[in-house]
Amino acid sequence: MTSSYWQEYIETMERSDLTKLQTDGLRSTVAQASKSDFYKKVFTEKGITPSVINSLEDISSLPFTTKDDLREYYPFGFAAIPLQQCVRVHSSSGTTGNPTVVLHSQKDIEEWSEQVARCMYMVGLRNTDIFQNTSGYGMFTGGLGFQYGAERLGALTVPAAAGNSKRQIKFIIDFGVTALHIIPSYAMRLAEVFQEMNIDPRKDTRLQTICIGAEPHSEEQRRRIENLLGVKAYNCFGMSEMNGPGVAFECRQQNGLHIWEDYVIPEIIDPVTLQPVREGEIGELVLTTLKREAMPLIRYRTHDLTRFLSGECPCGRTHRRIDRFKGRSDDMIILKGVNIFPVQIEKILLGFKELGGNYLITIETVGNNDEMLIEVELSDLFTDDYSVLERLNKSIVRLLKDELLITPRVKIVSKGSLPVSEGKAVRVKDLRK
Numbered sequence: 001m002t003s004s005y006w007q008e009y010i011e012t013m014e015r016s017d018l019t020k021l022q023t024d025g026l027r028s029t030v031a032q033a034s035k036s037d038f039y040k041k042v043f044t045e046k047g048i049t050p051s052v053i054n055s056l057e058d059i060s061s062l063p064f065t066t067k068d069d070l071r072e073y074y075p076f077g078f079a080a081i082p083l084q085q086c087v088r089v090h091s092s093s094g095t096t097g098n099p100t101v102v103l104h105s106q107k108d109i110e111e112w113s114e115q116v117a118r119c120m121y122m123v124g125l126r127n128t129d130i131f132q133n134t135s136g137y138g139m140f141t142g143g144l145g146f147q148y149g150a151e152r153l154g155a156l157t158v159p160a161a162a163g164n165s166k167r168q169i170k171f172i173i174d175f176g177v178t179a180l181h182i183i184p185s186y187a188m189r190l191a192e193v194f195q196e197m198n199i200d201p202r203k204d205t206r207l208q209t210i211c212i213g214a215e216p217h218s219e220e221q222r223r224r225i226e227n228l229l230g231v232k233a234y235n236c237f238g239m240s241e242m243n244g245p246g247v248a249f250e251c252r253q254q255n256g257l258h259i260w261e262d263y264v265i266p267e268i269i270d271p272v273t274l275q276p277v278r279e280g281e282i283g284e285l286v287l288t289t290l291k292r293e294a295m296p297l298i299r300y301r302t303h304d305l306t307r308f309l310s311g312e313c314p315c316g317r318t319h320r321r322i323d324r325f326k327g328r329s330d331d332m333i334i335l336k337g338v339n340i341f342p343v344q345i346e347k348i349l350l351g352f353k354e355l356g357g358n359y360l361i362t363i364e365t366v367g368n369n370d371e372m373l374i375e376v377e378l379s380d381l382f383t384d385d386y387s388v389l390e391r392l393n394k395s396i397v398r399l400l401k402d403e404l405l406i407t408p409r410v411k412i413v414s415k416g417s418l419p420v421s422e423g424k425a426v427r428v429k430d431l432r433k
Helices: 015-033 037-046 056-061 067-072 106-122 141-153 165-174 184-196 219-229 342-349 386-404
Strands: 086-091 101-105 130-133 156-158 179-182 209-212 232-238 245-250 257-259 264-269 283-289 300-306 333-335 338-340 355-366 369-378 409-413 428-430
Touching: 015 037, 015 056, 015 264, 015 283, 056 264, 086 106, 101 106, 106 141, 106 245, 130 141, 130 165, 141 156, 141 232, 141 245, 165 184, 179 184, 184 209, 184 219, 184 355, 209 219, 219 232, 219 342, 232 257, 333 355, 333 369, 338 342, 342 355, 342 369, 342 386, 386 409
Parallel strands: 130 156, 130 179, 179 209, 209 232, 355 428, 369 409
Antiparallel strands: 086 101, 232 245, 245 257, 264 283, 283 300, 333 338, 355 369
16 A cells, blocks of 8 residues: 555654754854855854754754845845756745845755655545646646646646646646646636636536645635646745745645655744744744755744644644634735734635625725725626625625624626736735725
């Protein structure tokens, strides 16, 4: 019988052994990081050397690293090896100021491939699968990360990249694709195109598994995607600063994401006080790399909000699990003194079968007040009966008020009225003066 583990010894390691591995890795990471311009300066100022790491708790004595630090030391101030030994550079879009840059050595690429392959194997993918990647390639790490992982797994890969939904569907059918990597909003869009083409993905394709991530999504959206496409959808998490996809991944239990603690040390802190939160409380995820050669990062503030899940996972893996992300500490909407995350709104909207998956939240100043307008498309169950739409609108507003503690305006629009993106969906427009 084939093992359900890619690397059984590591994935089921005893906690005491894992803690020792992380402590040794942290000490090595501090030594490697000190070769970069940024950490050399910071460590010298604070008197930090590898010898200060005697236990995993000593990580609290190390400084945080932020995205602003990466931008300030753009482009190569975090390089811990000579550029001649680097084989890849990725960066963010850098729409405001300098982009963030991430360097990789050949060893980093190989470790990344192994990490993603482990994730894919965990959800049941094997070398017999045909894997189609609908993510963009290039400077974005999502495409190449899954490409590496699928190839390391030995699966036949279809690097379709983003967009061109009809071509995506043609490949899915003609090549007998069994697995997809796709962002949630585009999965919803692809399901619509299947319907427009009068193709039933449940009957007319071999799709079984999809990996979703890269943007916040609710459990309701995941279940809707599964129902529309006839698949099991597994949540994945990654970020370019930590290589890319593969940092954490759901197993087949779908009860939290296993965060690979032989690759990173996870912490969850209060984003205001910067102190650890109590077990099970939501806070900001902080990550320290353990195997990065070209560009190690120490206590990197991700701004992603989650919590550790307690208890053992039935799958047998011992690496800690984190919950579905609630949102980000830096894209949180503050309206009338209330903290709001778009995923809270999505959860309510997707609870109505009459509504589609496309919505837009606009925050604007009306007179002297800041107000929220939520526009949401109808599904194919469209009706022009005013009384039906009025009752639906009132039901949506009531549930949103209970969830958000403010009363938004809701505008129900016909299907296809709102802009459609085949990349990350734009869910919020803040037009406040």
